[in-house]
Structure formats: structure tokens, C-alpha cells
Amino acid sequence: MLVVQVNIIVKKEFIKEFISATVENASNSTHEKGIAHFDFFQNQEDPTKFILLEAYRNDNAPAEHKETDHYKKWKSTVEEMMAEPRYSIKYFNIFPDDKDY
Amino acid sequence: MLVVQVNIIVKKEFIKEFISATVENASNSTHEKGIAHFDFFQNQEDPTKFILLEAYRNDNAPAEHKETDHYKKWKSTVEEMMAEPRYSIKYFNIFPDDKDY
Numbered sequence: 626m627l628v629v630q631v632n633i634i635v636k637k638e639f640i641k642e643f644i645s646a647t648v649e650n651a652s653n654s655t656h657e658k659g660i661a662h663f664d665f666f667q668n669q670e671d672p673t674k675f676i677l678l679e680a681y682r683n684d685n686a687p688a689e690h691k692e693t694d695h696y697k698k699w700k701s702t703v704e705e706m707m708a709e710p711r712y713s714i715k716y717f718n719i720f721p722d723d724k725d726y
Numbered sequence: 727m728l729v730v731q732v733n734i735i736v737k738k739e740f741i742k743e744f745i746s747a748t749v750e751n752a753s754n755s756t757h758e759k760g761i762a763h764f765d766f767f768q769n770q771e772d773p774t775k776f777i778l779l780e781a782y783r784n785d786n787a788p789a790e791h792k793e794t795d796h797y798k799k800w801k802s803t804v805e806e807m808m809a810e811p812r813y814s815i816k817y818f819n820i821f822p823d824d825k826d827y
Binding site: 627628630644647648651652663664665666667668669670675676678714715716717718719720721 | 728729731745748749752753764765766767768769770771776777779815816817818819820821822
């Protein structure tokens with residue numbers, strides 16, 4: 626499993642719209658075959674900070690995700706809402722292991 | 727739900743032992759009533775970097791977790807393995823929501 630953590634900081638005035646657009650994307654993404662989890666969290670101390678945790682079942686799944694209509698819609702919708710460029714960190718899952726996802 | 731992300735950097739020589747001790751703690755932690763998820767990931771670019779993602783069902787659950795034997799054992803075992811002090815970031819889950827955890 627490949628786990629991608631996307632770190633996002635949003636302009637204050639866009640928090641609500643960003644949440645709405647991202648819940649839609651997350652919800653659609655969980656129906657993709659290659660996606661085991663798609664979690665969306667908001668920082669408790671700074672509500673402009675968010676993370677996405679995307680657990681992909683194989684190495685092709687991230688590229689397939691980027692070809693979906695819901696990803697493309699999300700990307701173009703939220704682009705102007707970002708306070709700074711988002712960045713990703715890639716992880717391996719150790720626990721739970723692949724069979725328990 | 728309260729989601730705690732613990733950021734850990736381990737001394738290179740302790741990577742294997744740290745993984746072993748942390749898998750044991752994670753596995754035991756998932757049996758706690760107050761814990762919905764306890765995920766353990768290793769950074770793909772820097773194998774000395776790890777995160778724990780702990781999803782707690784209520785505000786008392788983190789304190790209850792710290793009272794368990796498996797947490798106490800983990801804490802004392804890994805203390806010397808850390809390259810620098812670990813730190814936590816607290817999140818709210820937005821997606822999935824509580825009922826889907």
C-alpha cells in the first residue's frame with residue numbers, strides 16, 4: 626500500500642467552500658478500485674490547515690485517481706483557495722498491513 | 727472523533743526494533759474501546775521518519791490509552807530510539823465522519 630499525505634493550507638475566507646469541495650472529492654474517491662482509504666482532517670489549532678490521507682492499493686492508482694472527473698473538478702475548484710502550494714509526503718503502511726485494509 | 731498524528735524520527739540503528747515495538751503497541755491499541763484506528767506509517771524517502779495516526783472515539787480515550795500496559799511498555803522501550811523528541815498534531819475528522827469509522 627502507498628499512503629500519500631497531502632498538506633494543505635487554505636485562505637481563511639475559503640474554508641467552508643474548500644471543505645465542501647473536498648468532501649465531494651473524498652466521497653467519490655472512495656469508490657475508486659485503487660483507493661482503500663481517503664481521509665480528510667482539519668487541524669484543531671489552525672482551521673486553515675488540512676491533511677488528506679490517501680491509501681492506494683497499487684502504484685498505478687494515484688495516476689488513475691488524477692484522471693477521474695471528480696479529481697479534476699476538485700483540483701480546478703480549490704486551486705485559488707490555497708494560501709500556499711500544497712505538498713505531499715509518501716509513506717509505506719506498516720500497520721495495519723495490506724490484508725487488513 | 728479526535729485524530730492525533732504523532733511525528734517520530736528514529737536513530738538509524740534502531741529502525742528495526744522501533745518498528746517491532748510499535749507494531750505490538752498498535753496492534754494492542756486497536757483493541758481499546760476508545761480507539762477507532764491506530765495506523766503506523768514509514769516515510770518512503772527517509773526510513774528514519776514515521777507517523778502514527780490515532781483516531782479516538784471520545785475526549786477521554788487518549789488519557790485511557792496512556793494508562794494501558796502496552797502504551798507504557800512502548801513508551802519506555804522506544805524512548806532511547808528517538809533521534810529527537812516526537813511531537814503531535816491534533817485534527818478533527820471531516821471525512822469519513824464519525825458514523826463511518
